[in-house]
Amino acid sequence: MPNAEKDVKQAIARQINSGMMMLAITRLIGAFERRLDDTLNIRPNQLVDLDWKEIVAGLEQALRTSLEKRSETLLSAQGPISQNIDSFLSRASNFDPDDDNNVVDILMNMSVGNRMAIDPKTHQRVMRRVTLINYIYLAATFLINASPAGITEEILNHLLDAQSRLEVAWGKIEFERFKLSDLPLSAFDAPTRKALTEALGDEAVSVLDTKKDSDLSEAEVETVATVLGRRMQNGIYRHILVTTISDLWVDYLTRMDALRVSIGLEAYAQRDPLVQYKSQASEMFRVLLSEIRAGVIGRMYLYQPRRAAAPENVGKGGGNVPAAGLPVDASTDSNDSKKKRKRH
Template identity: 35%
Template sequence: PWGQKPWLQDALRTNLTTLYVRRLLLTLERRFNESWPLKAADLASQPWKEIRTQVLAQIQSTMERRKQRLLGSEGEIARDLEANQEHLTAALNDQDERLRLLQLTTQGMRITFDPKSHRKQLTTAPRLTYVYAMAQKLEALPAQQVTEQVLAHLEEAQAVFQTIFGHAEWEHLRNQEVTLKKLAVNSKDILAETVGKERFERLESLSLDEIPAEDQAPLIQALGKIAQNRIYRQLLLATITQSWVEYLTRMEALRVSISMESYAQRDPLVQYKSQASTMFTELLSEVRQTVISKMYRYRPSLPAEYTTGLRSAARAQPELALVGAGGSRVNNPPAKSKKKRKRH
């Protein structure tokens, strides 16, 4: 039996190498979304240095083909830019247009086959990502400078979101023909503080289209601030509620299992206090991270206080009646009641 040991070692080494190489090739093919000519069975008999050389060569070849397909003179991005000459011309002097063009280059359309219907279909596929390019630029900067730039960017984004929320609130009120007088008391106080109490008293009864343009801008900003604060409160409460429930669930599991610490010669009470303190610290950190993440990914929706005001205003309106040709009031005739059929 000992004579078979070298053969078993070689067979085991070959099988493990084949398994690892196959997993490596499948991962890379899935990452590059291409099928490679390399075969795990052919590479398994070679040393790892040779396997590394062939895999890196295949990666380099794939990247060169992708670079030519996307960035070449006849590539996909060149064709997209040629089809958007107006945006390309405007991007020379407008930073927003340049950002739109950069966003346009990140995704493209690709023909794929539906596995169920076996038909061709167009799907959106990622083409370029700027994460690694930006990471290389930020790598050489001091950490303090990066922190200041990130915070400045987030503050600017918050101001932009406030303007967006304000325009959304304004358009919603205008479409529903709601005046500023129908807003909640705290909202009216903030608006009055923004434009002045006397000025607001003259504007609150006007329709939004009748409000002068010089007064609309500060009112929109104030409405955006109100909506933003309301949204942040909702996000904070929802996050705290969800995280607190999960925290209590973990605490209950800890309470049930903490007695097992005695088998390791540790005091269960001391371990319970230590782990509970750690879990509470993690809870606070999780709440902060979740709220900040959701703050910049939120999409505005219809505010609840305005829809409530609209429903109450609709209930206060008198019942509409039809008017005849001579101006006389025409009431709707009562609906005929259907006789119930007796069942024998």
């Protein structure tokens, strides 16, 4: 009888061990297949009776086989990457391999493709857009020997360069808008004239006041466009800051109201509601500041404004031109007619 009890315990232990092993292998294979977006053609029951070294070797072999098969498909003469390159070059009449923008365009174009799939709702065949090449590992190899300080400096320099380029682009757009009004530079609004005075001086601005855009030299056009772009960019950043704070502040006040209602329940857990309220409110405010920073930074380089309608008197000689006026955020335009939460 003692031996029978021992045998039962050992059988149960083996069954539990086998079940746990099967679960771990199934999850591991599933993780690999999700990462590869492909099947490995290997079943968990083929590996469950092996030790971990043999399991690892079997999975590595399956992964290696899958990647080699994918490489042969993607890199073949008639593969999707070759087709993407040929299609891109046929559309790009003036492709310059020394131009970074052209190189980035072709790299992004060749990294995606289409694959036949089954729609889970309609059970019909559909074309699904898939990623053919992932550049994350390649980018990581460039940073493997870089210091954190060097990476930080490079990112900040890149962001500053992006800000400068956006500023120039906005300046050109704003100057073209001003040209349509066919007015002298004296028609600029007061803030723009002040910015021009700071950049050029009173005497130079006095000379420019009598000129129209067609009378300006190339250097003067560049200077005026730079000032307009700087003001435009500054207005955009102000708009982003105000809207982000406003939206998150409303959510913060709503959460604070909910906290006031629910804080009394802390007494049931033998905790002082006042102490818990102060602690949670402080943490919520810290999270609010963090969300504001992240929201502003995230929208600075993704902001796509819609220009507000020009005044009717522009172009008829009436009133000043509100150069570098603040654009309206396109993302909020469609919600103007909807009710919004208001805090008083």
